[in-house]
Amino acid sequence: MVDVESGRAVGPPSACDVTACRWSVQDGPATLYSHIDNLSVDWKANPMRIGYPCVNLTVGISASRTFRLASYSERRLIETIDANLDALQAILEWNADHNIRYFRISSGTIPFASHPVMRFDWRSHFAERLNAIGRYIEGQGMRVNVHPGQYTLLNSIRDEVVIQSVAELAYHADLLDGLGLDFTNKIQIHVGGVYGDKPAARDRFIEAFAGLPESIRRRLAVENDERQVNLADAMQIHAVTGVPVLFDVFHHRIHNQGESLGEALDLVSPTWVGHGPAMIDYSSQNPDKQVGAHAASIDLDDISYVLRELWNRDVDVMLEIKDKETSALRAVEFVSERRELLVMSRP
Numbered sequence: 001m002v003d004v005e006s007g008r009a010v011g012p013p014s015a016c017d018v019t020a021c022r023w024s025v026q027d028g029p030a031t032l033y034s035h036i037d038n039l040s041v042d043w044k045a046n047p048m049r050i051g052y053p054c055v056n057l058t059v060g061i062s063a064s065r066t067f068r069l070a071s072y073s074e075r076r077l078i079e080t081i082d083a084n085l086d087a088l089q090a091i092l093e094w095n096a097d098h099n100i101r102y103f104r105i106s107s108g109t110i111p112f113a114s115h116p117v118m119r120f121d122w123r124s125h126f127a128e129r130l131n132a133i134g135r136y137i138e139g140q141g142m143r144v145n146v147h148p149g150q151y152t153l154l155n156s157i158r159d160e161v162v163i164q165s166v167a168e169l170a171y172h173a174d175l176l177d178g179l180g181l182d183f184t185n186k187i188q189i190h191v192g193g194v195y196g197d198k199p200a201a202r203d204r205f206i207e208a209f210a211g212l213p214e215s216i217r218r219r220l221a222v223e224n225d226e227r228q229v230n231l232a233d234a235m236q237i238h239a240v241t242g243v244p245v246l247f248d249v250f251h252h253r254i255h256n257q258g259e260s261l262g263e264a265l266d267l268v269s270p271t272w273v274g275h276g277p278a279m280i281d282y283s284s285q286n287p288d289k290q291v292g293a294h295a296a297s298i299d300l301d302d303i304s305y306v307l308r309e310l311w312n313r314d315v316d317v318m319l320e321i322k323d324k325e326t327s328a329l330r331a332v333e334f335v336s337e338r339r340e341l342l343v344m345s346r347p
Contacts (some may be wrong), residue, residue: 007274013029022213042100050328050332050335051054051095051100051101051102051103051328052100052320053104054104056094057323057324057325058325058326059091061090061091061107062087062107063085063088064109065083065108066080067080067111069112069117072117074109074120078120081109081126083244085133085313092136092137092142094325095142098325098332100329101141101142102142102144103144104318105140105145106150107146107149109175114164123174130175130179134178137179138180143184143185143277143316144220145187145188146172146175146176146186148172148189149168149170150190152189153193154166166216168322169187169216170213172187172219177215184276185219186246187219188218189221189223191228191229192205193226205237206237206240209241209243221279222243223246223281224245224248224255226255226292228255230252230255230257231247231252231267235267244271244278244279246279247278248280249280250283250285250294252264256308262309265278265315278313278315279318280317282306282320283320283321284298284302284303284321294321294322295322297327297330298330300334317331338345
C-alpha cells in the first residue's frame with residue numbers, strides 16, 4: 001500500500017547501504033549464491049528485455065549526427081536525417097541478431113526538431129521510412145524509449161524554459177508516433193529541480209503535466225534521480241497524475257528514504273498497469289570515481305542480486321553502462337543461456 005502524502009509503502013522500510021552504493025553486507029560474504037531452479041521462476045513465460053542507450057560502439061556509426069546551426073539548410077537536414085535513420089536501422093538489426101530487445105533511441109535523430117529554425121515537415125517527408133523502422137521494431141518484439149536532455153524541465157520557474165521543454169517533448173512524441181509505436185514505448189524524463197521548495201516544484205510539475213497534450217501525457221514516465229527527486233517524491237507525483245515511475249536502481253541507491261530494492265519495486269510496479277512492463281534503469285558504481293559515476297562495464301555480481309529481485313516481475317531493463325552493447329550482451333547471455341544461473345542471495 002502507498003501512503004499518498006509520503007509516497008512510501010506503509011510499514012517499516014529496510015535500509016540500504018548508500019555509502020557502498022550497493023545492497024550488501026560489508027562485514028560478511030560479498031556474494032552468496034543460489035541456483036535459479038530454487039526460485040520457482042517461470043522465465044520463458046515472462047521474458048525480460050535487456051537493452052542499452054543510443055550508441056552502439058561495435059557497429060561504429062552514429063544515429064545522432066548533426067551540424068552547426070549556422071550551416072543549416074533543408075538539403076543538409078534531409079541528408080543528415082537520412083543518415084541517422086540508416087544508422088538506427090543498422091543498430092536495431094544488430095540488436096535483433098544478438099537478442100537485445102530494448103533500446104533507447106537518441107534524441108538527436110532529427111536535428112533541430114524543436115528549434116524555431118525547423119520549418120521543414122520532417123514528419124511527412126520521412127513518414128514511410130519511420131513507419132518501416134517502427135514495423136521492424138514491432139516485428140522483432142522490441143521496445144524503445146527516448147530520454148530528452150537535462151534542460152527539459154516542466155517545473156522550471158522560467159516560463160521560457162517550460163515552453164521549450166514542451167516543444168522538446170512534442171518532438172519526441174512525434175518521433176514515436178511517426179514510428180507507429182504504441183504508448184508503451186515511453187518518453188523518460190526527470191521531474192526537474194526543486195529551487196529551494198520541493199512541494200512547490202512538485203506542484204508546478206503536476207500543473208504543467210495536466211496542461212500537456214494527450215499525445216505527450218500518455219507517453220511520459222518520470223524517473224527518480226540521485227540528488228533531488230527520490231522515489232518517494234516520484235510516487236507522490238504518480239498518485240496525483242497517474243504517470244508511471246521509471247525506477248533507476250543506481251539513483252535509488254544514492255538517494256532514497258530507506259526502501260530496500262524489493263520494497264521499491266513493489267511500489268513502482270503498480271504504476272505501470274496499463275503501460276506495459278515496468279521500465280527499469282540499471283547501473284552500478286564505478287569504483288575508481290566519485291559516488292554517482294556509472295560503471296565502465298557490467299558488474300555481474302551486482303546485477304545478479306538485482307536480477308534476483310526482478311524474477312517473476314514484468315520489467316524491461318536498460319543498462320546505463322559505459323561500454324553499452326558489450327555489457328548488454330553479457331547480461332543477455334548471463335540471463336538467457338544458463339539454466340543454472342547463479343544469482344546473489346539476500347544477505
